[in-house]
Amino acid sequence: xxxxxxxxxxxxxxxxxxxxxxxxxxxxxxxxxxxxxxxxxxxxxxxxxxxxxxxxxxxxxxxxxxxxxxxxxxxxxxxxxxxxxxxxxxxxxxxxxxxxxxxxxxxxxxxxxxxxxxxxxxxxxxxxxxxxxxxxxxxxxxxxxxxxxxxxxxxxxxxxxxxxxxxxxxxxxxxxxxxxxxxxxxxxxxxxxxxxxxxxxxxxxxxxxxxxxxxxxxxxxxxxxxxxxxxxxxxxxxxxxxxxxxxxxxxxxxxxxxxxxxxxxxxxxxxxxxxxxxxxxxxxxxxxxxxxxxxxxxxxxxxxxxxxxxxxxxxxxxxxxxxxxxxxxxxxxxxxxxxxxxxxxxxxxxxxxxxxxxxxx
Amino acid sequence: xxxxxxxxxxxxxxxxxxxxxxxxxxxxxxxxxxxxxxxxxxxxxxxxxxxxxxxxxxxxxxxxxxxxxxxxxxxxxxxxxxxxxxxxxxxxxxxxxxxxxxxxxxxxxxxxxxxxxxxxxxxxxxxxxxxxxxxxxxxxxxxxxxxxxxxxxxxxxxxxxxxxxxxxxxxxxxxxxxxxxxxxxxx
Numbered sequence: 001x002x003x004x005x006x007x008x009x010x011x012x013x014x015x016x017x018x019x020x021x022x023x024x025x026x027x028x029x030x031x032x033x034x035x036x037x038x039x040x041x042x043x044x045x046x047x048x049x050x051x052x053x054x055x056x057x058x059x060x061x062x063x064x065x066x067x068x069x070x071x072x073x074x075x076x077x078x079x080x081x082x083x084x085x086x087x088x089x090x091x092x093x094x095x096x097x098x099x100x101x102x103x104x105x106x107x108x109x110x111x112x113x114x115x116x117x118x119x120x121x122x123x124x125x126x127x128x129x130x131x132x133x134x135x136x137x138x139x140x141x142x143x144x145x146x147x148x149x150x151x152x153x154x155x156x157x158x159x160x161x162x163x164x165x166x167x168x169x170x171x172x173x174x175x176x177x178x179x180x181x182x183x184x185x186x187x188x189x190x191x192x193x194x195x196x197x198x199x200x201x202x203x204x205x206x207x208x209x210x211x212x213x214x215x216x217x218x219x220x221x222x223x224x225x226x227x228x229x230x231x232x233x234x235x236x237x238x239x240x241x242x243x244x245x246x247x248x249x250x251x252x253x254x255x256x257x258x259x260x261x262x263x264x265x266x267x268x269x270x271x272x273x274x275x276x277x278x279x280x281x282x283x284x285x286x287x288x289x290x291x292x293x294x295x296x297x298x299x300x301x302x303x304x305x306x307x308x309x310x311x312x313x314x315x316x317x318x319x320x321x322x323x324x325x326x327x328x329x330x331x332x333x334x335x336x337x338x339x340x341x342x343x344x345x346x347x348x349x350x351x352x353x354x355x356x357x358x359x360x361x
Numbered sequence: 362x363x364x365x366x367x368x369x370x371x372x373x374x375x376x377x378x379x380x381x382x383x384x385x386x387x388x389x390x391x392x393x394x395x396x397x398x399x400x401x402x403x404x405x406x407x408x409x410x411x412x413x414x415x416x417x418x419x420x421x422x423x424x425x426x427x428x429x430x431x432x433x434x435x436x437x438x439x440x441x442x443x444x445x446x447x448x449x450x451x452x453x454x455x456x457x458x459x460x461x462x463x464x465x466x467x468x469x470x471x472x473x474x475x476x477x478x479x480x481x482x483x484x485x486x487x488x489x490x491x492x493x494x495x496x497x498x499x500x501x502x503x504x505x506x507x508x509x510x511x512x513x514x515x516x517x518x519x520x521x522x523x524x525x526x527x528x529x530x531x532x533x534x535x536x537x538x539x540x541x542x543x544x545x546x547x548x
Contacts, residue, residue, distance in 0.1 A: 006384050006394065006515070032400060117400075178423050179381065179396035181388050270421035343424045 003184045009149040009175040010035035012182050013105055016153035018045045021188035023074040024052035026065040028084060031117040032173035033107035036079045049190055059084040063091030070100040071216040073196040073203025075157055079105035082123050083114055092166060093132025097218025101160035105169045107176035110341035118341025119173030119264060124318035127170045128292040135230055137237050139167040140291040142262040146180035163240055170291060174264040174343060246289035247298060251277065255284025257357050258302055260323050261312040262288045264343060269312050272350040296326035303330035308357035312349050313337040362417050364502050365425055367442050369410035370434025375489030380411040382493060385511030386503040387415040397423040408437050415502055432496055436460055449544050453496055470541040471499055478537055487530035494534020505531060
């Protein structure tokens with residue numbers, strides 16, 4: 001077993017970035033995720049591994065630094081919270097369009113606008129349906145513990161490089177700010193320039209005589225070629241949906257009623273399930289770990305087993321739409337949530353399940 | 362074992378670090394731990410609180426509305442959290458500055474006058490460790506030596522010389538905590 005530490009979610013992300021052998025972090029502070037850059041600054045990654053740490057002049061600058069470095073085959077990331085992530089959207093769609101790997105962390109706070117600094121999940125649509133313009137998807141990972149914050153940095157980078165696609169870790173203020181036990185992994189070495197050239201032949205590492213020049217761009221003025229590229233992207237997303245769906249089932253084996261929740265909401269529902277089981281109610285929880293790709297196949301299968309589902313979210317009801325699409329009318333699917341930085345309680349989520357799903361139907 | 366605790370008081374009393382040390386002690390003893398602070402504008406207003414969960418099992422919700430134990434260190438927190446102790450649970454408070462003492466009869470009430478005791482010790486910064494000692498006397502969910510280990514782990518290098526006086530404070534807390542009233546089963 002690795003070293004055990006007590007860390008905030010935000011600190012775990014920062015430590016994992018250094019230990020995963022990342023080449024750079026570019027960011028701009030914003031509550032509730034400023035501990036990411038604070039921890040990095042305190043750790044002096046330039047001394048530990050030679051990793052670049054840069055506080056940019058704005059979120060927009062930071063994401064474009066990520067774009068540039070990713071184009072060179074570097075393992076780089078940025079992080080922000082909701083309003084800052086909105087600023088980054090132009091850069092994110094360019095990175096998706098240029099098919100570059102990178103990691104983006106969103107520690108979500110309540111919106112719209114500047115909103116609040118308390119935890120929220122109201123950026124679900126923005127994260128899984130695009131966010132910026134154009135037909136594209138991010139790979140979206142939803143951690144529900146500090147350990148997962150740590151683990152998903154490496155997983156996120158691995159998926160990003162495997163598919164040459166940006167990965168987003170969609171977290172929230174609660175997971176960013178809370179401390180839990182984290183098992184720390186070994187320090188991985190950063191890739192050398194030679195290794196980057198060998199592993200990533202697409203990267204702009206400097207043209208040599210023995211190869212064509214590499215061009216990183218999202219611009220294609222010929223519509224036929226652009227459509228061809230769109231089809232290629234769709235094919236990639238289909239592969240991701242085939243191979244990378246991740247979820248956790250909690251007491252689903254014999255469940256008659258299902259809660260569906262991710263991140264902090266999933267932790268809350270886990271307790272609702274415990275209470276329900278103590279009352280003799282057969283309630284289970286499906287926790288999507290990847291929000292794109294969404295575990296729709298499994299949810300559709302569970303719709304044959306359960307009498308109804310409740311999507312519990314810290315939003316006005318966003319993921320519930322994907323749950324309904326997955327269920328395709330087989331059983332009733334309802335939503336319960338709180339907004340604006342309010343976290344739903346275990347008791348009210350269960351009460352809502354009883355009223356809307358277990359009760360009448 | 363699954364212990365759900367709220368620690369609440371003024372910012373600067375060491376509420377958050379008390380929770381952190383308790384969590385580290387839990388880790389030393391092989392437990393699962395969660396530390397969830399109130400964060401944001403509330404902190405700047407003066408009150409601070411943290412939810413700590415120590416458990417043998419994987420921890421579910423980090424955000425709770427009822428607690429096994431409330432450690433209450435000022436009047437505002439008494440007003441806010443006395444009602445949130447589970448029936449049969451424990452309320453531990455420091456009498457310093459308390460104008461309205463706890464009134465519930467369905468919970469166990471303890472008093473640890475840590476502020477007064479800290480003033481008598483070499484340094485009054487040991488206040489929160491006296492409280493921790495008191496709590497661990499009532500709820501021995503982690504061993505005292507593991508609490509000291511937790512203290513060592515959570516103090517940065519430059520404060521390690523403060524370990525002995527804080528260790529003394531933890532033991533002092535176990536001695537001075539007093540039981541005020543026992544939970545009565547409601548008729």
